[in-house]
Amino acid sequence: MDSVWEVLRPLNLLAGFSAYAAWRVFYALYLSPLRKVPGPFWARISALPMFYYDLMGKEPDFMRENCQKYGSLFVMEPDKVGVCGFDECQLILNSHAFLKDRRYGQVDFIEPNMFLTRDPELNKHRRRQIGPALNPASLRQMEDTILAAGPQQLMVKWDSVIAQSIDGKAHIQYFEDFSDMSFDVITSLGFGLEHRSLTNGDSQMASWVRKATLLIFVQMVVPILSKSPFKQTILRPLYNGVDQFLQFGVRLIEQRKMSDERRKDLLQAFIDAEDPLSKVRMTPAQITSETIINILGGTDTSSNILTWAIHLLLLHPEYLQQAQAQVRSHFAPNHLIRYEEAKLLLPFVEACIYETMRIRSPGNNLPRSIARGGVVLKGFFIPDSCTCSVSIATCNTNKDMWTRPMEFYPERFIKNPEDKRKVLTFSAGVRVCPGRHLAMWEMLSTLANILNNYDLELPKDSLFTPKNTDNKGQPVIMPYRQAITCSPRYPDRDCIIVVSKRN
Ligand code: HEM
16 A cells, blocks of 8 residues: 555656656657658647647647648647648548548447448448439439428528518528528438428437437547447437437338338438449448438538638628629529539539638548558658548648638639649548538539529628738638537627528
């Protein structure tokens, strides 16, 4: 007993801590395989600086600041490099040799699915099964559902709020509306339900989705929690929610299989989906697992981009007018604009979406293991004992790639349409987002219909206006919070617009 006390005496603790700190410094400066790679001193010693930025929801700032200071490859944690040069990002993303980080594999969630699996074979198999359902030819068949749950529903809601206003002008919190709308689009397609949380306020499925998101996130951050006894105790409420969600999904699939109706939605497409190589179809639990992942992947991403697009257009009235003029020169009021006509006739509106995706990518760091045998990046050898993070937000605004990198300047994509390929917001390569066409379908048709039917203004008391500029003369953008996706930090304060019917 005495000896334990001896060891724990404050002086001994201090000595132990000092020895450990000295070892960390010595290792970082003289032994680490990353010792020659540029980067901040503290990041070589500990993951705490990154953790601090993560906790504050400012992780893209950490990556951007370091990229500006140290270049497109830098040490971001003791055994981890941040990658933000386009060629290096492509090299990593283009190959299954750079597996998703170990943390993905530690998540226990219904059935292995396309997003969480680290197994390239399972990923390829799933892509062969469900990839075609998310391709443009298939989405064309589902467009009525996308429009009904998306822009049409949004316009019903906005029209009703405007009708109730005294002067034909309604104050709308658009962040919440886009979030509910995107959720309705993906759940209508995925479960074949007329769910309508935007107009009916139904919240059961939203609560299951929150539990599923938290369950995945918690297990990635603290992997031990997915093991007994934590699974049965701390995580029980979350697992219960996900179990109910699973039962709900399996029931719907059984019902659909028994009915003669062949609806045009993702649920039907997933039931029918067959891997052309193995001829294997998905079980109801696999379909539900994939569908829940699609709901998680396809809600906050699309809705945040729409939110930032409206905000950025209001900060740049010249672009708002240009986009509105383009839409209104082609379409009469109340014409329901479909994706393919928008894609054909509204290149500037599409450019505004790309530019928003470029400077406010919902996702940022994509963590990957280094390929077996290591890799040379920017002239430095990175061994396979290390990991890396592809920083989308930083690559999208890297000054080596983009002129006026931090400016909202949609015309860049009109002048150089091929630059759209350099926007990494949907990732790239072998694990590229399979929902990217659906997201574009939803975002472009929603923005085009809003611009066609409504006049938008900032409220008088807005903090962020075209006149509130930074030292480079650019309007200050509302603050963000990076928590899985990049969303406005104070949506109730900063995401209000005054909406009236088109003049
Ligand atoms: C603007 C909207 C969207 C953005 C910005 C976005 C972005 C991304 C990114 C960056 C990844 C790579 C993640 C990683 O490697 O860890 C990804 C993967 C994925 N996304 Fe999306 N996404 C969007 C919409 C959607 C939609 C609508 C769906 C569903 C239909 C979806 C389903 C998925 C799935 C299943 C994966 C995993 C792919 C894999 O790991 O092989 N996403 N997405």
